[in-house]
Amino acid sequence: MLPALDMEYYKCKVEPIVDRGCSMLGCHGAETGRAYKVYARGRLRRKETVSQVPTCPIGPQQVDLADEGTGTVMCVGWSPHTPMEWQENFDNARSFMLGLSDPEESELLQQPVVGGKPHAGVHLFQKSDADYQTIKAWLGGATLGGTCDPGAN
Amino acid sequence: MHILRALMGTSIVASTTLLAGAAAAWDGADLWYKQAEGALPGGGGILGTGSASDHGITCAHCHTNAAGMIDLQFTFTPTLPLVGGQPTYTPGQSYQVDVKLTGEHLGTGVCDQYMTHVNNFAATFEGDSGKLAGVLSSDSGQTSSSCPPNVPMLPINGTTVLYNDCRAVLASGGEDRTTWTFSWQAPPAGAGTLTLFYGVVDGDCDMSSRGDDVKVGTLKLGEASASLSPPGNSRWAMALASLVPLGLIAARGKRRKQAPRE
Numbered sequence: 001m002l003p004a005l006d007m008e009y010y011k012c013k014v015e016p017i018v019d020r021g022c023s024m025l026g027c028h029g030a031e032t033g034r035a036y037k038v039y040a041r042g043r044l045r046r047k048e049t050v051s052q053v054p055t056c057p058i059g060p061q062q063v064d065l066a067d068e069g070t071g072t073v074m075c076v077g078w079s080p081h082t083p084m085e086w087q088e089n090f091d092n093a094r095s096f097m098l099g100l101s102d103p104e105e106s107e108l109l110q111q112p113v114v115g116g117k118p119h120a121g122v123h124l125f126q127k128s129d130a131d132y133q134t135i136k137a138w139l140g141g142a143t144l145g146g147t148c149d150p151g152a153n
Numbered sequence: 154m155h156i157l158r159a160l161m162g163t164s165i166v167a168s169t170t171l172l173a174g175a176a177a178a179w180d181g182a183d184l185w186y187k188q189a190e191g192a193l194p195g196g197g198g199i200l201g202t203g204s205a206s207d208h209g210i211t212c213a214h215c216h217t218n219a220a221g222m223i224d225l226q227f228t229f230t231p232t233l234p235l236v237g238g239q240p241t242y243t244p245g246q247s248y249q250v251d252v253k254l255t256g257e258h259l260g261t262g263v264c265d266q267y268m269t270h271v272n273n274f275a276a277t278f279e280g281d282s283g284k285l286a287g288v289l290s291s292d293s294g295q296t297s298s299s300c301p302p303n304v305p306m307l308p309i310n311g312t313t314v315l316y317n318d319c320r321a322v323l324a325s326g327g328e329d330r331t332t333w334t335f336s337w338q339a340p341p342a343g344a345g346t347l348t349l350f351y352g353v354v355d356g357d358c359d360m361s362s363r364g365d366d367v368k369v370g371t372l373k374l375g376e377a378s379a380s381l382s383p384p385g386n387s388r389w390a391m392a393l394a395s396l397v398p399l400g401l402i403a404a405r406g407k408r409r410k411q412a413p414r415e
């Protein structure tokens with residue numbers, strides 16, 4: 001059973017961090033080959049049928065989000081995260097706390113932190129940085145205390 | 154309706170004087186620093202040079218499965234002389250840097266009405282500190298020593314821009330561009346060996362980071378000692394450098410002009 005962490009905190013606080021630093025197609029924006037996967041606008045989109053954005057001049061009304069929206073912010077690639085994308089991103093991230101009680105033991109922090117595990121040479125933050133502290137707080141059970149408005153995301 | 158821009162690619166080609174690797178970038182000059190989760194998703198300040206300040210992230214982390222057919226050529230004026238096989242800079246010296254994409258093979262035809270062909274690149278110089286070494290200046294008027302917070306107003310009169318934290322020089326966008334120019338003033342004596350990090354993307358017309366060609370690379374620049382101070386753009390230096398290609402970079406990308414998003 002996945003840890004009971006706060007989805008609203010994740011959406012507003014954690015997702016922007018992983019969108020920026022983790023979700024590249026050659027990193028964790030990949031359907032296969034990675035233990036961690038992130039769906040993000042302009043990067044990897046989920047395999048599901050969605051409505052094309054109404055102002056897009058090209059394409060049918062219903063399109064495959066992964067095929068038409070991955071790696072682009074054009075048309076449907078610009079559309080907000082779908083509910084399933086939010087859920088999978090949330091589940092993928094919180095699964096790193098399975099069997100743990102200390103967030104700092106989580107691979108979600110140990111891999112990208114400077115001085116941490118190799119992580120293909122990519123290290124995004126120091127332990128003192130706000131991004132590290134934000135993820136640590138969420139993994140430790142922090143809550144947003146309300147409903148997240150992710151805006152265009 | 155929003156002005157849409159696509160991700161772009163960049164690459165770098167080696168030249169006879171100074172050649173290195175390449176990297177990729179975004180096609181709109183404002184996209185480099187736009188929030189990744191924002192209304193128009195951007196790079197969030199990760200510029201893809203592969204430098205320490207970019208956390209080791211390169212253009213190739215987004216522009217995947219590149220064919221590897223492009224390169225990027227850097228030409229420094231005055232020339233960087235080779236000392237012991239390594240190019241060297243003179244502390245405090247200002248250099249004009251001309252960058253040329255070679256091997257472009259994508260998007261050379263006509264894109265559809267919603268797309269624009271844009272080639273881009275990004276580059277920076279860093280020392281062991283992981284900070285910008287020296288002073289960068291674009292050919293559109295910005296300098297890292299007096300860094301403007303925002304992207305220059307359109308139309309940008311130049312091939313490169315600097316803004317926000319000015320830690321890397323960025324392509325300014327523009328259609329069908331394969332050359333870029335900027336200036337770099339080397340740091341004072343004592344900075345030691347520096348690294349030029351760069352990336353270039355050769356984009357196609359599909360407005361996606363998939364399918365582009367990319368080159369990323371680095372070039373080590375030694376610090377000239379007093380006794381080895383480079384002879385500037387002397388014939389000796391140019392002749393020597395021309396014999397030892399050091400790297401190549403090329404880059405390009407494409408973007409749409411205007412297309413409705415929502």
